[in-house]
Amino acid sequence: MKGYDLFELAVRNLRQSKLRNGLTTVGISVGVASLVAMLSLGVGLQQLATRRLAGSGMFDTVFVTSKQDFRGFDREDDQKTEHPENAPVLDEPARDAMTHLQYVTEVEPEIRVMGEIVSGGQTHFGFVTGLPMSARENEAFDNLQGKFFSGPSAEEVILLNDFAKEIDPKDPKELIGQEVTLRYGERQALAPDSESAGRPQLAGTPGGGSNSASGDDFGFSVVRKTQKLKVVGIIEEEPYGGMRTVSRGRIFLPVDLTEKLNMAQFTDMRSSLRGGGGKTYMTLTVRVKDPGKVAQVQDAINKMGFRTFSVLDATKSLRRFFTVLDLFLGIFGSLALAVATLAIINTLVMAVLERRREIGVMKAIGASDRDVKRLFFAEAGAMGFFGGVLGIALGFAIGKAINVGTGIYLHRHQLPSEAVWILPPWLIGAAIAFSIVVSLLAGLYPASRAAKLDPVQTLKYE
Amino acid sequence: MDSVPSSRVPPAVQTANVCRYYPMGGGIIRAVDGISLTIERGEFVALLGQSGSGKSTLLNLLAGLDRPSSGSVTVQGRDLAKMSSEELAAYRRNDVGMVFQAFHLIPSMTITENVELPMRFAEVDRAERGQRVRESLEQVGLGKRLEHRPSELSGGEQQRVSLARALANRPSLLLADEPTGNLDSRTGEDILNLIRDLSLSLGMTVVMVTHERALAERFAQRLVFLGDGKLLSQEALA
Numbered sequence: 001m002k003g004y005d006l007f008e009l010a011v012r013n014l015r016q017s018k019l020r021n022g023l024t025t026v027g028i029s030v031g032v033a034s035l036v037a038m039l040s041l042g043v044g045l046q047q048l049a050t051r052r053l054a055g056s057g058m059f060d061t062v063f064v065t066s067k068q069d070f071r072g073f074d075r076e077d078d079q080k081t082e083h084p085e086n087a088p089v090l091d092e093p094a095r096d097a098m099t100h101l102q103y104v105t106e107v108e109p110e111i112r113v114m115g116e117i118v119s120g121g122q123t124h125f126g127f128v129t130g131l132p133m134s135a136r137e138n139e140a141f142d143n144l145q146g147k148f149f150s151g152p153s154a155e156e157v158i159l160l161n162d163f164a165k166e167i168d169p170k171d172p173k174e175l176i177g178q179e180v181t182l183r184y185g186e187r188q189a190l191a192p193d194s195e196s197a198g199r200p201q202l203a204g205t206p207g208g209g210s211n212s213a214s215g216d217d218f219g220f221s222v223v224r225k226t227q228k229l230k231v232v233g234i235i236e237e238e239p240y241g242g243m244r245t246v247s248r249g250r251i252f253l254p255v256d257l258t259e260k261l262n263m264a265q266f267t268d269m270r271s272s273l274r275g276g277g278g279k280t281y282m283t284l285t286v287r288v289k290d291p292g293k294v295a296q297v298q299d300a301i302n303k304m305g306f307r308t309f310s311v312l313d314a315t316k317s318l319r320r321f322f323t324v325l326d327l328f329l330g331i332f333g334s335l336a337l338a339v340a341t342l343a344i345i346n347t348l349v350m351a352v353l354e355r356r357r358e359i360g361v362m363k364a365i366g367a368s369d370r371d372v373k374r375l376f377f378a379e380a381g382a383m384g385f386f387g388g389v390l391g392i393a394l395g396f397a398i399g400k401a402i403n404v405g406t407g408i409y410l411h412r413h414q415l416p417s418e419a420v421w422i423l424p425p426w427l428i429g430a431a432i433a434f435s436i437v438v439s440l441l442a443g444l445y446p447a448s449r450a451a452k453l454d455p456v457q458t459l460k461y462e
Numbered sequence: 463m464d465s466v467p468s469s470r471v472p473p474a475v476q477t478a479n480v481c482r483y484y485p486m487g488g489g490i491i492r493a494v495d496g497i498s499l500t501i502e503r504g505e506f507v508a509l510l511g512q513s514g515s516g517k518s519t520l521l522n523l524l525a526g527l528d529r530p531s532s533g534s535v536t537v538q539g540r541d542l543a544k545m546s547s548e549e550l551a552a553y554r555r556n557d558v559g560m561v562f563q564a565f566h567l568i569p570s571m572t573i574t575e576n577v578e579l580p581m582r583f584a585e586v587d588r589a590e591r592g593q594r595v596r597e598s599l600e601q602v603g604l605g606k607r608l609e610h611r612p613s614e615l616s617g618g619e620q621q622r623v624s625l626a627r628a629l630a631n632r633p634s635l636l637l638a639d640e641p642t643g644n645l646d647s648r649t650g651e652d653i654l655n656l657i658r659d660l661s662l663s664l665g666m667t668v669v670m671v672t673h674e675r676a677l678a679e680r681f682a683q684r685l686v687f688l689g690d691g692k693l694l695s696q697e698a699l700a
Binding site for chain 2: 366
C-alpha cells in the first residue's frame with residue numbers, strides 16, 4: 001500500500017471512533033505538554049542564569065597585569081617568580097598577541113584617570129573610565145537613561161546618576177543631549193631633545209625639568225587639555241570593572257576616545273620609571289566569547305608570562321547542575337507520557353478487537369499482513385503526531401502561564417520580570433518526533449496482533 | 463486419482479489430495495479430507511453440500527486464505543501451499559475476487575470507497591482508480607447512490623457492490639461463498655445471472671459455494687457434491 005493511502009485510511013479509521021481516539025490523543029498531548037513545559041522551564045532557567053552571569057560581566061573577563069607590577073595578589077605565584085623585573089610588560093605587541101588568542105573577543109586597557117566636568121561655569125571632579133562597546137551588554141546598562149555611545153571613539157559621555165545629580169541637582173535627566181567640557185591631563189612624551197623641540201613646559205609636571213639630566217632620560221609631561229563631550233546617557237551604577245584600583249568611576253567615555261585623547265594615568269609614573277619609551281598598560285581587560293573558555297584563555301595568557309585574574313569558572317558547576325535539573329524535569333514530564341503510552345496501547349487493542357471483521361475483509365481482498373500492521377502503525381503514529389502538536393500548544397500555554405505567574409511574583413517583590421520559561425525551536429521538533437516515536441512503540445503490540453489475525457476465523461458467518 | 467491429463471493450457475484450478483485438519487478438543491476435525499478436483503478456465507462450478515461438509519473450507523483454500531494440511535492447491539500452475547504469506551496476499555489481491563454471504567462491506571466507507579479499497583492494496587494509480595471504480599460498478603449495474611454507505615442500500619445492492627469490489631482488480635478467479643444466502647429468491651437469481659454473465663463476458667472462472675441445489679442447477683456448468691470433507695460426486699450440466 002502506498003504512503004498516502006495508508007495515511008488516508010489511518011485518519012479515516014481514527015475518525016470512526018472520534019471520542020475514544022480523541023481522548024487518547026488528548027492523553028498524549030497532556031504527556032507531551034508536561035514534558036515540554038518541564039524541559040523548557042529547565043532551558044529557561046539555564047538561559048536566565050547564563051544571561052545574569054554574562055550580564056554581570058564577571059564571568060567572561062580575564063584581567064591581565066604584568067608581573068613587574070602589583071605584587072601581592074598571589075603570594076605563592078610571587079615567590080615562584082624569581083626575577084619579576086624580567087617579566088614581560090603589557091605593551092602594544094603583548095596586547096596584540098592577546099587579541100589574536102582563540103575565543104578572545106576584545107582586549108581593552110583599563111583606563112581610569114582623574115578629570116573634571118565643566119558645566120554651567122561649575123567644575124565637578126570625578127574619575128573617568130573608558131568603556132568598550134561590548135559594555136552595552138552589561139547589566140549596568142539595563143536601565144540606561146538615554147542612549148549608549150554611538151561609536152567606539154564618539155565624543156560622547158555617560159554619567160553616573162549620582163554625578164549627574166551633582167551637576168544638575170534638580171533634574172539630572174536634563175543633562176542628556178547637552179554638551180559639557182571635560183578637563184583632563186594629556187600625557188605628552190618628551191623627546192630626549194625636548195628642549196630643542198621647543199615644547200612648552202608646565203610647572204609641576206613630572207619629568208618636566210629632569211629629562212636632560214642624564215643619558216637615561218625618558219619621560220613625559222602632563223598637559224591640561226579640554227574636550228567637548230555630549231552627554232548621551234545616565235546609569236545608576238558602575239559596570240563591573242575588575243580591579244577597582246582607585247575609586248569609583250563616575251564619568252564614562254568610549255575606550256577608543258580615551259586612548260586617542262592620550263590621558264595621563266597613574267601607571268604612567270610606573271612606566272616612566274621603567275624607561276624604554278614604549279607605551280605600556282597597567283591592566284588589560286580580556287573579554288572571552290564564552291564563559292566556559294575563560295580558563296583556557298587564562299592559561300594561554302599565563303603562558304605568555306603575565307599575571308591573570310578572573311572569577312574562576314563558576315559556569316562549569318552551573319552547567320552540571322542544569323544537566324541534572326533537566327534530567328529530573330524530563331523524568332517528571334515523561335511520567336504523563338508513559339501513562340499516555342498505555343492509553344495508546346489500550347485504544348489500539350480495543351480497535352483491533354472491534355475491527356476483527358474489517359481486518360479479515362481487508363486481508364481477503366488482498367491486504368498483506370504487512371499492510372495491516374502498517375495501517376495500525378500509521379494510526380498510532382497519527383495519534384502521536386496530533387497529540388504532539390496539541391501538546392506543544394498546551395505546553396506553550398502552560399509555559400506562558402508560568403511566565404505570567406513569575407512575572408507577577410517578581411513584580412510584587414519589586415524585581416524586574418524575567419522569562420523563566422523559554423520554548424526553543426528544537427524542543428518543538430524534538431517533542432513532536434518523540435511523541436510519534438513513543439506512539440509507534442505503543443503501536444507495536446496491537447499492530448502485530450492485528451496482522452496475525454486469521455481471516456478465516458474473522459470472516460465466519462455468525 | 464482422477465487427475466486430468468495435462469493439456470496445453472493448464473487448468474484454472476487443480477487440487478491434488480488436498481486436506482485441511484483442525485485440532486478440536488482432544489481430536490481432529492477433518493474439514494477437507496483428500497479432495498482432488500480440476501476446474502477449467504472460464505468454468506462456473508458450484509460446490510454443494512450440507513453445512514459442515516467442508517465446502518467453505520475448500521473455498522478458503524482456493525482463495526489462499528487458508529493453507530492445506532497436506533496435498534496441493536495449484537492455481538494457473540502455481541502451488542499455493544508453497545507461497546509465502548506475502549505472495550498469498552498478492553495472489554488474493556491480483557488473481558482472486560471474493561463475494562460473501564454477509565457481503566462484508568466496510569460499513570464506514572461509501573460504495574465508491576469500498577470498491578476502491580482493493581485497488582489501494584494493489585497500488586493502482588490514484589488517477590486510474592476513479593475510472594476503474596466506475597467501470598466495475600457499471601458491470602454490476604450500479605450507477606446511483608455511489609456516495610452512500612452500505613447500510614443505506616438493499617441487500618441485493620450491497621451484494622452488487624461486493625461483486626464490483628471483487629472485480630476491481632480484474633481477477634481471473636471469482637470465489638463466491640453462499641452469495642445468495644442473505645437475499646430473497648428473486649434478488650438471488652439476479653445476482654447469479656449477473657455472475658454468470660460476467661463469467662461469460664470476462665472469461666472468468668467462478669467457484670460458488672451454495673446449498674441451494676435448484677439455483678446451482680440453473681446457473682452452474684458443473685455441480686460438485688461434498689460430504690464430510692470428501693468429494694462425493696460430480697455432475698456436469700449442459
